[in-house]
Amino acid sequence: MPSMRDIKEKIASTKQMRKITKAMQMVAAAKLNRAQATAENYSAYADKLREVVASIASTSSTGSSSKHPMLATRPVKKTAYLVVTENRGLAGAYDSTVLKYTQNLIQEKHASKDQYVIIVTGKVGLNFFEKRGYPVTLSKTDIPDDLSFDDVLDFAKQILALFDTKKFDELHLIYNHFVNAISQTLVDKQLLPLKDLESESAAKVNYVYEPDEDEVLETLLPLYAEGQIYGALLDAKAAEQAARMSAMRSASDNASDIIDHLSLSYNRARQAAITQEITEIVGGAAALE
Amino acid sequence: MSTVHTDIVTPAGKVYEGDVHMVCVRSKSGELGILPHHLPIVAPLEIALVRLKHEDEKIVDYVAVHGGFIQVSRSTITILSEAAEKRADIDVERAKKAKAEAEVQLSTLHETSDGYAEALLKLERSELRIATAAIDDSVPEA
Numbered sequence: 001m002p003s004m005r006d007i008k009e010k011i012a013s014t015k016q017m018r019k020i021t022k023a024m025q026m027v028a029a030a031k032l033n034r035a036q037a038t039a040e041n042y043s044a045y046a047d048k049l050r051e052v053v054a055s056i057a058s059t060s061s062t063g064s065s066s067k068h069p070m071l072a073t074r075p076v077k078k079t080a081y082l083v084v085t086e087n088r089g090l091a092g093a094y095d096s097t098v099l100k101y102t103q104n105l106i107q108e109k110h111a112s113k114d115q116y117v118i119i120v121t122g123k124v125g126l127n128f129f130e131k132r133g134y135p136v137t138l139s140k141t142d143i144p145d146d147l148s149f150d151d152v153l154d155f156a157k158q159i160l161a162l163f164d165t166k167k168f169d170e171l172h173l174i175y176n177h178f179v180n181a182i183s184q185t186l187v188d189k190q191l192l193p194l195k196d197l198e199s200e201s202a203a204k205v206n207y208v209y210e211p212d213e214d215e216v217l218e219t220l221l222p223l224y225a226e227g228q229i230y231g232a233l234l235d236a237k238a239a240e241q242a243a244r245m246s247a248m249r250s251a252s253d254n255a256s257d258i259i260d261h262l263s264l265s266y267n268r269a270r271q272a273a274i275t276q277e278i279t280e281i282v283g284g285a286a287a288l289e
Numbered sequence: 290m291s292t293v294h295t296d297i298v299t300p301a302g303k304v305y306e307g308d309v310h311m312v313c314v315r316s317k318s319g320e321l322g323i324l325p326h327h328l329p330i331v332a333p334l335e336i337a338l339v340r341l342k343h344e345d346e347k348i349v350d351y352v353a354v355h356g357g358f359i360q361v362s363r364s365t366i367t368i369l370s371e372a373a374e375k376r377a378d379i380d381v382e383r384a385k386k387a388k389a390e391a392e393v394q395l396s397t398l399h400e401t402s403d404g405y406a407e408a409l410l411k412l413e414r415s416e417l418r419i420a421t422a423a424i425d426d427s428v429p430e431a
Contacts, residue, residue, distance in 0.1 A: 041302030048298055048367055052331060052360050149300035149371060207360070210332035211318040219317075219333035219358060223371065230300055 004273065007266040011259055018255035024090070025248035031145050032181065032241035038147065039178075039234045046231055053194075053224050055207060056217065068214070069164065070221045073193050079109075079116045080137070080168035082159065082191070082229070084175035084236040085125030087141060091240055092247035094176060095124045097186055102174055105188070106134075117168055119159060121233065137162065147237055149230055156226040163192050173229070178238035182246055187235075191228055194221065292344055293325040295366040297352055297373050304373045305352055311342040312366055314359050323361055333358045336413045338421055339368065351376040353421040355414050372414075376421050384418035387411060 002010075083102050085095045102118075110116050119138045120126050126139045140155045163171060171192035176184040209216045295312055297305035312323045315337035323330075334357050341350040357370025391412035398405045 038301075042300050044303060045298045045300050045369065048296075048360070048369055052358075052369070056331070153371065206329065207362075208328055208330045210316055210321070210330055215317065216331050216333055216358065219356070220331075223357065223369070226371070227300065 002265075002269075004266060004269045007262055007269060011262045011266065014255050014258050014262065018252050018259070021248045021251040021255060025245055025252060028241045028245035028248060032238060032245060034146060035234065035238040035241050036178075039231075039238055042149075042231060042234055046227055049220075049224055049227055053220060056209075056213065056220065068217045068221055070192060070194050070225060071217075073195075074166075074169050076169045078114070078168040079170045079172065080119055080159075080162070081106075081116065082119045082171060082173045082175075082232075083121070083125050083129075084173070084233060085120065085122035085128075086236075086240045087123045087143070089124055090247065091244040092250075094184070094240055094243035094247075095122070095128075098174055098176060099125060099128050101186055101188070103132075105174075121155075137167070143233065143237075145237065145241075147230075147234055152230045152233055153226065156229040157222075159229065160192075160222055160225055173232045175232050175236040176239040176243070178235050178242060181242050184239040184243055187232075191225060191232075194225065291325040293323075293327075293366055294364065295341060295368070297339070297354065297368045297370070299370055299373050301372075304378075305341070305350065305375060307341070307350070308344075309341040309350070310344045310346075311340075312359075312368075313340040313342070314354070314368070316359065321359070323359075323366060327361050327366075329363065330361045331358060334368070334370070336410070336417055338417065338424075339373075351421055351424055353379065353417050355417070374418065374421075376424065379418050379422040381419060381422045384415045384422070388415035388419065391415060 081102060083098060085098055089095070106116060113135050116135070117137045118129050118134050120129055120136055121140045121143055123141045126136065126141060129136050138155075138158060144151060159171070162168060170190065172188060173191050174186070174188050177187040179185055292308040292310050293312075295305070295307060295309050296303060310325070314321050314323070314332075315335045316332040317335060318332065321332065334354060336355050339352045339354045341352065343349065353374050353376070354368060354370045355372040357368060357373075360367045360369065391408050394404065394408035395412060398408060
């Protein structure tokens with residue numbers, strides 16, 4: 001049975017912890033708001049870009065011989081996985097879902113290490129893969145919470161350059177998609193070569209391409225692919241903040257539970273001590289009679 | 290005179306939105322001046338100044354657009370770019386610093402080495418920013 005003083009100390013330290021988790025929850029909530037606003041701004045750009053790419057893709061697929069390398073499917077010798085994790089942890093199952101999924105996927109699909117490479121963002125993911133000896137070709141661990149396009153541009157360009165030089169033939173994005181503040185879902189989608197570009201948009205416009213289709217695709221597709229990577233990172237960032245927020249909320253709740261529990265045992269211990277004292281006094285008085 | 294709705298969109302959000310009479314851009318294949326009811330067209334852009342002329346010829350908006358492309362459809366014009374700034378939003382000090390940095394980089398690098406192209410782009414961008422910010426807005430009386 002722990003003494004009263006021990007319990008008191010425990011209560012105090014748990015209270016401190018609850019203060020910290022509460023603060024972290026609020027910080028995450030504020031950052032989530034900002035991440036959502038950025039994602040909203042970006043979606044205007046992404047929608048437009050997608051519209052143009054789709055309209056070109058739908059016209060070029062009918063007959064034209066133009067095949068941009070980013071559109072052409074080539075025999076897959078190596079697959080790259082872009083795995084998005086975060087730097088700090090303390091976000092519940094945010095990283096582990098992504099990492100476990102990737103691990104299983106690789107085990108299922110690939111027999112040897114020559115068949116795939118890993119591109120990873122975030123320290124948690126990088127440590128995970130390096131410890132287990134996965135072939136990590138590229139990593140980025142300095143992604144700020146307040147993500148801007150410039151932060152990602154170099155990274156995205158590096159990835160595209162690796163694809164261009166045939167270091168890999170397929171690129172998959174694996175990240176947590178932000179559904180709402182309390183739920184995130186895992187997304188695994190193929191980015192390169194680009195496919196499923198034909199959108200459902202009904203309004204088809206026949207554009208004139210200046211100077212020609214290939215030239216336009218040459219600038220458009222990298223822009224689109226970079227945009228997609230940025231979009232995925234933004235999405236993952238929002239999901240991270242949401243995951244951290246709910247993780248910290250449940251941590252605070254747990255701390256409150258523990259404090260309640262400890263207060264109960266403290267009061268019990270206090271009463272037991274009082275009872276004992278009274279018994280002693282009564283016993284002492286009885287002995288004198 | 291008629292106008293056409295024009296947006297300039299970047300990943301960071303809409304930089305410009307408005308109804309204008311003429312959009313002048315520099316595409317990879319040359320200068321384009323686009324009036325309302327233009328044929329639908331898509332063209333990649335150079336790192337260059339975009340001029341947006343309003344209905345009364347006296348008001349012109351200037352936007353520094355760093356690459357990307359222009360998309361003209363039946364009723365709207367959209368310029369999509371990785372970065373764009375309105376004239377008023379340009380940070381001249383920063384641009385000057387970037388220009389100096391780029392020049393230093395260029396002087397130490399060889400044409401074939403890594404980073405040369407990037408430094409060149411950086412120089413181009415900063416020069417565009419400075420040039421755009423320096424435009425004299427007063428319209429001469431015709």
